[in-house]
Amino acid sequence: MNQKDTRKETLELNKLQKRLRRNVGNAIIDYNMIEEGDVVMACISGGKDSFAMLDILLNLQKAAPVNFEVVAVNLDQKQPGFPEHILPEYFRQLGIPYYIIDKDTYSVVKEKISEGKTTCGLCSRLRRGTLYSFAEKIKATKIALGHHMDDIVETLFLNMFHGSRMKAMPPKLRSDDQRNIVIRPLSYCREKDLIRYANAKQFPIIPCNLCGSQENLQRQNIKAMLIDWDKKTPGRVESIFKSLQSVSPSQLADRTLFDFVNLPLEREGEREGYAFNEAVVSSTNIDDSMFIDVTNL
Numbered sequence: 001m002n003q004k005d006t007r008k009e010t011l012e013l014n015k016l017q018k019r020l021r022r023n024v025g026n027a028i029i030d031y032n033m034i035e036e037g038d039v040v041m042a043c044i045s046g047g048k049d050s051f052a053m054l055d056i057l058l059n060l061q062k063a064a065p066v067n068f069e070v071v072a073v074n075l076d077q078k079q080p081g082f083p084e085h086i087l088p089e090y091f092r093q094l095g096i097p098y099y100i101i102d103k104d105t106y107s108v109v110k111e112k113i114s115e116g117k118t119t120c121g122l123c124s125r126l127r128r129g130t131l132y133s134f135a136e137k138i139k140a141t142k143i144a145l146g147h148h149m150d151d152i153v154e155t156l157f158l159n160m161f162h163g164s165r166m167k168a169m170p171p172k173l174r175s176d177d178q179r180n181i182v183i184r185p186l187s188y189c190r191e192k193d194l195i196r197y198a199n200a201k202q203f204p205i206i207p208c209n210l211c212g213s214q215e216n217l218q219r220q221n222i223k224a225m226l227i228d229w230d231k232k233t234p235g236r237v238e239s240i241f242k243s244l245q246s247v248s249p250s251q252l253a254d255r256t257l258f259d260f261v262n263l264p265l266e267r268e269g270e271r272e273g274y275a276f277n278e279a280v281v282s283s284t285n286i287d288d289s290m291f292i293d294v295t296n297l
Contacts, residue, residue: 013200020197023188024056031172033183034142038068040183041140043131046074046087046206048198049146053186055201057144058096071140072098075130079106086204099138103130132180147184150191153240154222162218166252168244190237 028034042057044050057070072094074087084100091098103126135143147169156168171187174180186194198205229236249257 016193016197016200020052020189020193021056021059024053024185025060027171027185027188028060028183031183031187033172033185034064034066034068036066036068038066038142039138039140040068040070040142040144041131041135041138042070042072042144043146044072044074044087045146046204047146048203048205049148049151049186049191049194051146051201051203051205052189052194052197053144053146055203057185058094070096071138072096073131073134073138074098074100075127076100076102077106077127078102078104083206086206090204099134101130101134132175135180141181143180143182145182145184146186148186148189148191148194149241150223150226150237152184152187152244153226153237154219156240156244157222157225158218161222166254 034040040057042050042054044054054070054072061068061070072087072091076082076084088098088100131143152169152171156166159165159167169184171184173182175182226237252258253260255261
């Protein structure tokens with residue numbers, strides 16, 4: 001690679017890095033993800049997204065207007081062949097506090113789920129329970145996960161297509177028992193940017209042997225659909241995500257969110273003009289005698 005190509009590559013990386021940091025910073029501000037004195041437990045799986053999240057959080061930590069701690073936590077699920085040395089070495093190189101915690105969820109999932117069936121649901125529930133419990137143990141006030149915009153939009157369609165629910169992943173979530181707050185700092189980031197960033201930064205990526213080989217997962221089909229949409233209409237994924245930030249309950253059909261049953265007609269007082277002129281009657285078979293006078297009823 002010549003000097004000109006090297007300069008161009010460096011410039012592109014700087015632009016990418018600034019965009020990702022800006023997006024993460026905006027998400028943190030918009031949803032008040034991190035506050036003064038927070039202990040943020042950054043959950044690191046060994047995948048590109050969690051590595052990028054950790055890298056960006058550590059950089060933002062240096063310039064943030066609030067003081068907060070970042071503790072890296074990896075849950076070793078005892079998958080066969082998992083390279084246990086990689087993450088501790090990486091964390092020590094960064095000079096950050098970390099925990100590697102062990103929980104054999106792999107055996108549980110393999111025992112409960114038939115071969116060829118989707119393991120993600122059970123795996124995520126087991127992982128979530130372990131991480132929630134550990135966050136309380138180390139007094140972490142926020143749990144940071146590496147889900148990005150594409151994950152959120154994919155989850156929306158998964159729930160619509162296969163669960164008949166309009167539900168996604170919120171950028172900030174309080175657990176059902178209200179004992180933990182989950183944040184997703186990468187909510188404004190696109191996966192294609194994170195892939196480029198991970199390649200440029202050469203993170204020591206660890207593939208998931210448990211679910212990574214399940215190419216026929218419903219999520220993979222949704223992902224393929226969105227990639228195709230994005231090619232044909234760039235910006236569509238961003239538009240779908242923005243729709244999650246601009247919900248009009250009265251324009252949907254959920255009776256628990258909007259009272260469709262009791263909608264009184266209100267015609268008292270002067271009305272505002274409509275966005276068109278009133279129509280002129282050109283033909284009718286109705287005369288005034290056919291109208292009911294309700295004033296004296």
